Amino acid sequence: MDEQALIKDALEGSLDAFNGLVLHYQDLAYNVAFRIMGEQDASSDATQEAFISAYQKLDQYRGGSFKAWLLRIVTNACYDELRRRQRQPVTPLRPELDDGETLEDPFWIEDDAPSPEEKSEEAELQAAIQHCISELDEKFRTVLVLVDVEGLDYDTTCQAVGTPLGTVKSRLARAREKVQECLQGFWELLPDLFRLNDEEIA
Amino acid sequence: MKNERQRTQDLNHLSAFLDDSLSKSQLEQLESRLAQDAELRMKLENLRKTKIILGRLPRLHAPKNFTHTPDMVTLRKPKAHPLFAPLQIATALAAILLVVVFGSELLLGSGLLTGRLMTEAPAPESALALDSTPQPLIQWGVPDNAGFGTGGMGGGPQGGGIDPYVFEQPVEEMRKAEESGISEEEGMLESVPEIEAEPAPAMGLAPEEPEEMDMLSAQEQGADSVADSKDLILGINAEQAGEIISQSKPSGQLEQPVSEWRSMVRWIEIILAVIMAGGGLTLLLLRKKRPSS
Numbered sequence: 001m002d003e004q005a006l007i008k009d010a011l012e013g014s015l016d017a018f019n020g021l022v023l024h025y026q027d028l029a030y031n032v033a034f035r036i037m038g039e040q041d042a043s044s045d046a047t048q049e050a051f052i053s054a055y056q057k058l059d060q061y062r063g064g065s066f067k068a069w070l071l072r073i074v075t076n077a078c079y080d081e082l083r084r085r086q087r088q089p090v091t092p093l094r095p096e097l098d099d100g101e102t103l104e105d106p107f108w109i110e111d112d113a114p115s116p117e118e119k120s121e122e123a124e125l126q127a128a129i130q131h132c133i134s135e136l137d138e139k140f141r142t143v144l145v146l147v148d149v150e151g152l153d154y155d156t157t158c159q160a161v162g163t164p165l166g167t168v169k170s171r172l173a174r175a176r177e178k179v180q181e182c183l184q185g186f187w188e189l190l191p192d193l194f195r196l197n198d199e200e201i202a
Numbered sequence: 203m204k205n206e207r208q209r210t211q212d213l214n215h216l217s218a219f220l221d222d223s224l225s226k227s228q229l230e231q232l233e234s235r236l237a238q239d240a241e242l243r244m245k246l247e248n249l250r251k252t253k254i255i256l257g258r259l260p261r262l263h264a265p266k267n268f269t270h271t272p273d274m275v276t277l278r279k280p281k282a283h284p285l286f287a288p289l290q291i292a293t294a295l296a297a298i299l300l301v302v303v304f305g306s307e308l309l310l311g312s313g314l315l316t317g318r319l320m321t322e323a324p325a326p327e328s329a330l331a332l333d334s335t336p337q338p339l340i341q342w343g344v345p346d347n348a349g350f351g352t353g354g355m356g357g358g359p360q361g362g363g364i365d366p367y368v369f370e371q372p373v374e375e376m377r378k379a380e381e382s383g384i385s386e387e388e389g390m391l392e393s394v395p396e397i398e399a400e401p402a403p404a405m406g407l408a409p410e411e412p413e414e415m416d417m418l419s420a421q422e423q424g425a426d427s428v429a430d431s432k433d434l435i436l437g438i439n440a441e442q443a444g445e446i447i448s449q450s451k452p453s454g455q456l457e458q459p460v461s462e463w464r465s466m467v468r469w470i471e472i473i474l475a476v477i478m479a480g481g482g483l484t485l486l487l488l489r490k491k492r493p494s495s
Contacts, residue, residue, distance in 0.1 A: 019269040030264040148256035173217030
């Protein structure tokens with residue numbers, strides 16, 4: 001993929017060229033959104049919003065890493081979505097009975113999927129890691145996701161979050177430490193190889 | 203406080219160590235400390251495991267394509283040429299100004315201008331009217347003033363012309379002619395060679411009505427006593443003889459500002475039209491160059 005050619009064509013109004021960029025980056029964008037938000041639907045919405053926003057703001061792209069520029073839009077879209085959800089918390093879907101009482105776990109929302117206990121260890125571990133990531137503050141979370149989960153280098157991360165290198169480094173260190181502390185609560189889920197030192201746990 | 207600061211610094215250095223982003227001096231310092239400090243080594247190992255665990259998280263596939271369709275987004279307008287907007291403004295301004303100038307010219311030309319001229323015109327119009335009546339030109343004994351004539355409207359003196367309106371024969375010559383008993387016509391005929399003999403004769407003498415000459419001579423005779431005593435000729439000091447006295451401005455002076463104004467307006471109109479046409483054409487060319495999506 002000739003990224004610069006696609007960007008140039010997209011800047012000149014080619015929607016097909018922009019869709020080429022979308023197809024190339026949509027997995028990365030969705031992954032970042034999911035790791036930041038921890039929820040599929042919200043992540044999907046945020047990703048969609050981010051790509052629409054990127055298309056509308058494409059003339060503000062001033063060269064450099066398009067990936068970093070796009071990820072900054074994605075993370076901002078995630079923050080916006082998170083704040084929106086905080087203002088308008090999702091109401092649990094519990095139908096009212098005739099007497100006004102709510103029906104717990106109606107049959108039509110029963111989940112036939114395996115319960116957490118039935119999931120594989122790997123899935124549990126992933127859920128635990130995601131849980132620990134979600135416990136982090138937004139800014140620490142984003143840096144951790146970009147560097148440790150997505151494997152971006154420091155420069156791209158700095159551009160994506162719009163902060164200096166020193167800030168990124170300190171946020172990353174703090175985030176790693178926080179996740180490490182969080183994962184100690186799920187140590188039985190961790191493979192032996194990755195179990196943390198007992199001394200540290202104590 | 204110091205311990206907390208040291209702890210934070212250690213954490214930052216350990217984290218950076220994992221990413222190979224320590225400076226040489228920091229690396230050497232940390233490595234020497236790691237060699238001595240088991241707790242620091244364990245801390246580093248736990249951070250390394252955390253990093254590995256985070257990296258083991260699976261890459262998710264997007265649940266759907268996030269590609270756009272034209273109905274999802276407002277299609278981007280192709281990026282305009284940097285000169286496009288300034289040219290648009292300049293062309294629009296030129297068009298508006300051209301309309302304003304045309305309108306002003308129409309208004310001033312048909313109503314306001316003529317109205318202004320009429321209010322300012324009493325002197326000029328009266329001067330123009332005087333053109334049809336004898337001008338109060340008096341030329342007394344000016345031998346070298348041979349070229350005066352119909353020099354109005356800004357034109358230069360035209361030699362050999364005879365003022366069609368004003369002619370006053372030198373009184374002295376007329377008197378001499380009368381005294382010598384020569385008829386007026388004869389005297390006039392005699393005077394012609396004298397005038398022509400001058401280096402630049404003023405003009406041929408136009409035939410004067412006898413009645414007028416009589417009246418003139420009678421007036422002259424009656425006024426002789428007064429004129430002689432005060433050296434006044436027709437109320438004008440004799441020293442001023444030969445001066446051309448006009449009480450009205452030449453009509454060219456009146457029309458000059460109007461014509462200058464009109465030519466200025468013409469130039470403005472031409473410049474505005476050129477800007478408008480040039481700008482419009484350039485905009486058209488720039489618009490054609492923009493690729494379609």
